[in-house]
Amino acid sequence: MSFLLRYKHENLNMLIDLRNKKNMQRRIFIKDTITGLPLLMLMPQLLASSCNNNGGSEPNGKTVIVIGAGISGLSAAKKLKQKGFNVIVLESQDKVGGRLRTNRSLGVAFDEGASWIHGVNGNPITNLAQQAGMNTFETLDESRKSFDVGGKMRSSSVYDNAEDELYAILNKMMKSGKSDQSFQTVFNKLYPEKVNDRLWKFLLSTYVTFDLGDLDKLSSLLYNEGEVFGGAEKIATNGYDTIANYLANDLDVQLNQKVSKVDYSGPRVKVTHNGTISEADYVIVTVPLGVLKTNVIQFLPVLPATKTTAIQKVGMNCVNKFLLTWNTAFWDDVQYISYTPEIRDKFNYFVNVKKFHPTVNALMTFAYADYGRQTETMTDTQIVDEIMLHLRDIYGNNIPNPNNMLRTKWQSNENSYGAYSYTAVGTEMRHFDDLAKEVNDKVFFAGEHTEADYFSTVHGAHLSGIREADKIIDLG
Numbered sequence: 001m002s003f004l005l006r007y008k009h010e011n012l013n014m015l016i017d018l019r020n021k022k023n024m025q026r027r028i029f030i031k032d033t034i035t036g037l038p039l040l041m042l043m044p045q046l047l048a049s050s051c052n053n054n055g056g057s058e059p060n061g062k063t064v065i066v067i068g069a070g071i072s073g074l075s076a077a078k079k080l081k082q083k084g085f086n087v088i089v090l091e092s093q094d095k096v097g098g099r100l101r102t103n104r105s106l107g108v109a110f111d112e113g114a115s116w117i118h119g120v121n122g123n124p125i126t127n128l129a130q131q132a133g134m135n136t137f138e139t140l141d142e143s144r145k146s147f148d149v150g151g152k153m154r155s156s157s158v159y160d161n162a163e164d165e166l167y168a169i170l171n172k173m174m175k176s177g178k179s180d181q182s183f184q185t186v187f188n189k190l191y192p193e194k195v196n197d198r199l200w201k202f203l204l205s206t207y208v209t210f211d212l213g214d215l216d217k218l219s220s221l222l223y224n225e226g227e228v229f230g231g232a233e234k235i236a237t238n239g240y241d242t243i244a245n246y247l248a249n250d251l252d253v254q255l256n257q258k259v260s261k262v263d264y265s266g267p268r269v270k271v272t273h274n275g276t277i278s279e280a281d282y283v284i285v286t287v288p289l290g291v292l293k294t295n296v297i298q299f300l301p302v303l304p305a306t307k308t309t310a311i312q313k314v315g316m317n318c319v320n321k322f323l324l325t326w327n328t329a330f331w332d333d334v335q336y337i338s339y340t341p342e343i344r345d346k347f348n349y350f351v352n353v354k355k356f357h358p359t360v361n362a363l364m365t366f367a368y369a370d371y372g373r374q375t376e377t378m379t380d381t382q383i384v385d386e387i388m389l390h391l392r393d394i395y396g397n398n399i400p401n402p403n404n405m406l407r408t409k410w411q412s413n414e415n416s417y418g419a420y421s422y423t424a425v426g427t428e429m430r431h432f433d434d435l436a437k438e439v440n441d442k443v444f445f446a447g448e449h450t451e452a453d454y455f456s457t458v459h460g461a462h463l464s465g466i467r468e469a470d471k472i473i474d475l476g
């Protein structure tokens with residue numbers, strides 16, 4: 001999740017130059033203003049939420065159950081606890097963090113979910129990371145080499161020109177689509193000569209599909225929605241779960257508690273988890289959109305039609321990540337190694353982990369959309385074979401197989417059923433607000449998929465938790 005965001009950052013800078021032009025989009029204008037002002041002036045509630053406020057309020061006698069211990073649930077729980085609420089967090093897994101999930105089994109922190117803080121300026125995660133002790137490293141998109149099939153290195157100018165053209169197309173194409181047309185339909189019609197070009201397959205895959213979703217399902221009108229923070233892209237080096245563990249530190253989190261029912265028909269909300277019923281004045285549901293789509297949680301009464309429609313209409317994509325380790329590094333000393341295979345979305349770029357862990361000889365690679373889902377049916381050996389085909393094409397047949405490989409299966413993961421939300425054909429931006437809407441002032445909803453401005457990100461999830469905590473605090 002970094003290339004398209006860079007394009008948005010560049011657009012943002014351009015807009016800053018054009019700040020007096022009358023037709024400036026309001027949402028970008030707000031972003032522009034935020035970038036220029038100290039965060040604390042604009043979002044004092046974020047400061048309150050992020051501070052380690054040991055002097056919390058007196059107990060107020062109200063109980064809140066938060067379903068899910070991802071960053072949205074933990075951020076909400078922490079703020080509510082500071083305000084005197086009795087807060088219980090119910091989490092289905094055996095650890096906190098949700099999509100902030102770090103695997104350290106190979107001696108290096110492999111983030112299976114989020115890796116980057118996207119745009120550190122004004123981003124609430126920047127402060128939170130510092131407080132939590134999460135170390136970061138600035139990844140430079142310019143530090144890259146691109147290879148074609150046959151191992152031929154592409155000149156920077158060919159790559160850069162295509163990238164510029166992609167940015168121009170992304171700006172232009174929004175005006176060409178219709179609400180029932182996918183990104184792929186419109187792009188293929190306007191640029192048929194690019195459809196089978198390997199560099200263009202790569203660009204569409206890593207700049208669009210990675211951030212958003214399957215091109216044949218992505219909305220041709222809304223692919224550029226959402227706001228961005230400016231500044232550097234920073235990757236977590238000691239694990240993104242550091243933030244989750246920090247937030248959970250003084251909370252009552254009950255692990256291995258799978259919620260199956262939320263009954264809000266009476267004066268108090270009854271939550272069924274592992275056959276037990278717990279009661280609360282308020283409930284915040286933070287399970288991922290993919291989980292809501294599968295109806296594994298029964299709501300009584302059933303949720304309003306606006307909510308169920310939004311659950312269906314907003315898309316949930318698939319991104320899988322793979323970490324491979326060797327005894328020695330055989331690859332180029334750059335941050336990103338790109339490869340442009342015939343099959344789109346297949347292991348087409350490699351993050352050089354050695355850049356931020358000099359003693360670790362590891363590469364991280366990705367598979368997205370349908371190919372990403374397909375990897376979940378493949379054995380470890382098949383995965384390694386396919387990745388090595390690409391690396392051997394670049395670096396020769398003599399390079400060894402990796403010592404180890406770690407992988408994710410986000411689509412079939414029953415705690416998320418996908419990676420993050422996106423604007424599919426049929427999605428309207430109001431659907432994100434419908435996902436966020438509370439029901440009967442008793443059942444509240446947070447999570448990355450409920451933030452129209454910052455969906456699909458860690459900061460969006462965090463902000464959504466603070467937003468719902470504030471609603472409950474206002475109710476008392």
Ligand SMILES: Cc1cc2nc3c(=O)[nH]c(=O)nc-3n(C[C@H](O)[C@H](O)[C@H](O)COP(=O)(O)OP(=O)(O)OC[C@H]3O[C@@H](n4cnc5c(N)ncnc54)[C@H](O)[C@@H]3O)c2cc1C
Pocket residue numbers: 001067068069070071072073090091092093096097098099100112113114115116117118257258259260286287288291296297319320321410414415416418419420446447448449455456457458459461
């Ligand atoms: C592969 C991948 C890469 C990403 N890269 C980035 C990135 O680089 N930068 C970025 O900003 N964002 C990134 N994201 C997105 C980011 O990780 C998410 O937006 C964010 O972590 C979501 O937080 P959340 O609290 O909304 O949901 P979650 O973290 O998913 O939390 C929801 C919790 O609910 C729990 N749960 C589910 N069902 C139940 C149930 N029935 N009962 C009880 N608990 C339940 C889950 O176990 C989970 O802990 C990435 C995500 C993925 C998957």
